[in-house]
Amino acid sequence: MPIFYQNKEIVTPGDLLAEGNYRAGRNTYKVGEKIYASRPGLLEYNEKEVRVVALNAFYIPSVGDLVIGKVVEVNVNGWVVDINSPYLAVLRASDVLERSFKPQRDELTEILDAGDLLIAKVTSFDRTRAPTLTMREMGLGKITRGQIVKVTPTKIPRVIGRKGSMINMLKKETGCRITVGQNGVILISGRRLEDERLAIQAIRKIEHEAHTSGLTDRVAEMIRREKMKEEPKHDTESL
Amino acid sequence: MTQRVYEKLIDEEGKRVDGREWNELRPIKIEVGVLNNADGSAYIEQGKNKILAAVYGPREAHPRHLTLPDRALLRCRYHMAPFSVEERKSPAPSRREIELSKVIREALEPAIFLEHYPRTAIDLFIEILQADGGTRCAGITVASLALADAGIPMRDLVVACAAGKVGDRIVLDLNDVEDKEGEADVPIAFMPNLNAVTLLQMDGTLTPEEFEQAVNLAIEGCRQIYKMQKDALKARYLAIKKEVEEQ
Numbered sequence: 132m133p134i135f136y137q138n139k140e141i142v143t144p145g146d147l148l149a150e151g152n153y154r155a156g157r158n159t160y161k162v163g164e165k166i167y168a169s170r171p172g173l174l175e176y177n178e179k180e181v182r183v184v185a186l187n188a189f190y191i192p193s194v195g196d197l198v199i200g201k202v203v204e205v206n207v208n209g210w211v212v213d214i215n216s217p218y219l220a221v222l223r224a225s226d227v228l229e230r231s232f233k234p235q236r237d238e239l240t241e242i243l244d245a246g247d248l249l250i251a252k253v254t255s256f257d258r259t260r261a262p263t264l265t266m267r268e269m270g271l272g273k274i275t276r277g278q279i280v281k282v283t284p285t286k287i288p289r290v291i292g293r294k295g296s297m298i299n300m301l302k303k304e305t306g307c308r309i310t311v312g313q314n315g316v317i318l319i320s321g322r323r324l325e326d327e328r329l330a331i332q333a334i335r336k337i338e339h340e341a342h343t344s345g346l347t348d349r350v351a352e353m354i355r356r357e358k359m360k361e362e363p364k365h366d367t368e369s370l
Numbered sequence: 371m372t373q374r375v376y377e378k379l380i381d382e383e384g385k386r387v388d389g390r391e392w393n394e395l396r397p398i399k400i401e402v403g404v405l406n407n408a409d410g411s412a413y414i415e416q417g418k419n420k421i422l423a424a425v426y427g428p429r430e431a432h433p434r435h436l437t438l439p440d441r442a443l444l445r446c447r448y449h450m451a452p453f454s455v456e457e458r459k460s461p462a463p464s465r466r467e468i469e470l471s472k473v474i475r476e477a478l479e480p481a482i483f484l485e486h487y488p489r490t491a492i493d494l495f496i497e498i499l500q501a502d503g504g505t506r507c508a509g510i511t512v513a514s515l516a517l518a519d520a521g522i523p524m525r526d527l528v529v530a531c532a533a534g535k536v537g538d539r540i541v542l543d544l545n546d547v548e549d550k551e552g553e554a555d556v557p558i559a560f561m562p563n564l565n566a567v568t569l570l571q572m573d574g575t576l577t578p579e580e581f582e583q584a585v586n587l588a589i590e591g592c593r594q595i596y597k598m599q600k601d602a603l604k605a606r607y608l609a610i611k612k613e614v615e616e617q
Contacts, residue, residue: 141604144481144518145526145563158523160483167563169483169523171603186607187410188521189428191487217428217490258488259439283521342607343614 134176141342142168142183149181156182172285173342186342190216190284190314192262196253197271199279199312200264202243208232210243212251215281215314218262222251226265248274250310250318270310277308277320278327282338284315289341290334297337297347304354305330329357379537379551387548388417392541395531395591400512400602402519410520412602414512417545418502421509423516424495431491441484443491446475448509450498470506477510477530477559477569483523492522503546504532510559510569511595518603527599528568530559531591533584535576540583542591556584560592 134149136142146168148159155161158170159181168174172183192198192214200220204211209223224232224239243249250271256262266272282290290311291298302309307321307330317334321327333350340346380386390396396417405411408424415421431437448470452461463471474496482492494516496509507530514528534544536552549555554574560567567589576584 141607143527143600143603144524145561146600147563160523160525167525169525170521171518171607185521187519189409217430217487219430285521340610340614343611349614349617 134181136174138175139344140174141171141186142174143171144169148174148183149176154180156180158183158185158188184342185285187283188285190214192216192218192220192253192256193313194253194255196313197250197311198253198264198314199248199250199274199310199316199318200314202245202247202249205239205243205245207234208239210239212249212264214253214262214264215284215312215316216262218256218258220251220253220262220264222249222264222266226254226263226267229267243273248279248318250274250312274318277318278331280317280319280331280334282315282317282334284313286338286341287311287313287315289346290317290337292347297350300347300351301330301333301354304351304358305333325361329354332357379548380539380541384539386536386541388545392539393587393590395543395594396545398595398598400515400598401605402515402602403606408516408520410516410518410522412512412515412519414508414515416504416508416511416543418500419498419505419508420500421505421512422497422499423509423512424497425492425513425516425520425522426495427492427520428487428490428522429493431489437489437491440488442482442487442489444475444479444482444484444494445491446471446478446494446496446513448474448496448498448506450501450505454498454501470509473569473571474506474510474513478513478517478528480566480568481514481524481526481528481561482517483525486523492517492520501546503544503549504557506530507532507557507559511599515599515603526561526563526566527596527603528559528561529592529596529599530557530569531588531595532557533588533591535574535580535584540580540587542587554580554584556581556588558585558588558592560589562593562596 149166155166166181168183170185172185198214200212200214202210203213212220214220251264251266254263254265305326307319310318319330399415401413404413410425510530534555536548554576556572559569
């Protein structure tokens, strides 16, 4: 059962990755016993599975995902939400309100209007119909403050890091609250604009260097360096 | 402006009008990810050809009635810039460009997992900035890179190359003069890992033996370009990796 590339090696679509009794994981496909790559990315494998971590991809909704989206349309009984995916999502009014929705009583634009940003969870999706969302859970709802950064959805696991190492470091070092949407949209809200800027800069670096190793340390170092640069400036301002 | 008239397309030493051997490709330069606004993009220079490709999607298809219930819609536009040829080309799509758009779309469709993304559209734009023969082939080569760069799942990269008959010889990768003055031209698009041909055309006359020779030669050319394609796709990420390691 040979594997034709090294772990973490960059592969391109059509590359024959492995032959034999493996499971074809993400971004691969199987023809007979042969497994090929379907996206450019880094190869990862173990005894059971061969998969590719894509370098660039788009978001395909999956039930239970936390996503950050933007209202693009207000309908009679709900909203249409852009969730940074090929498919627009539907958010029904009954999935937002704590009580049942009565069209004669509730004005939907007062709850959410076109252009509003929100945090929601995917409740269903099967590619034949639009994905549906809900906001009736803790931590979900309309976004009122902070900044938004977009990264390619496959790099979200890198932003979170192993067991949340990267995201926890980011939160600690910048003092920002960071909400990561599985669709590649990240919400950052901090006490100061500088903190938010620093967090965004760090996330940009993570996205840019996602396919390299030792990233958490490098990002931590960058944040400390930037903070050092910032400190003296504040002193002069206060004088 | 007067075009130079060549007495012979192949000289006594077997050299072609641009000094190439019969089985030699034009110099190729490929770059991936050149446009920030597009989801995926690529640029190729093959001899004097300069071609840019951009991909958007998969995204909501507009107008809505075009969407397919079982797969994504691939829309392709092959377009030559007015300044791409010596005599100004009208920017309106010509008969030839409409046909080439269709032919290129059909050459790429088998490579893409369109059935994974029903009800969406993938828009592909191929812009010929400078033309010197073989633009459909270079267009397919660069378009498949733009698709891969956009993160669209593909069975294989599609690579295209032409062979033809010039001055009684079968030669690889015809340029504009050879295409116009020569006897025949056989463009082929090919998926090397799957060993599948997705486009095969012929313009001119060839005997069955010559045709077979031309096909084999063109596929050999495809394999050479395929290597450059893969390198170009990896280059951007390898450069970042190297940069990081040097720090």
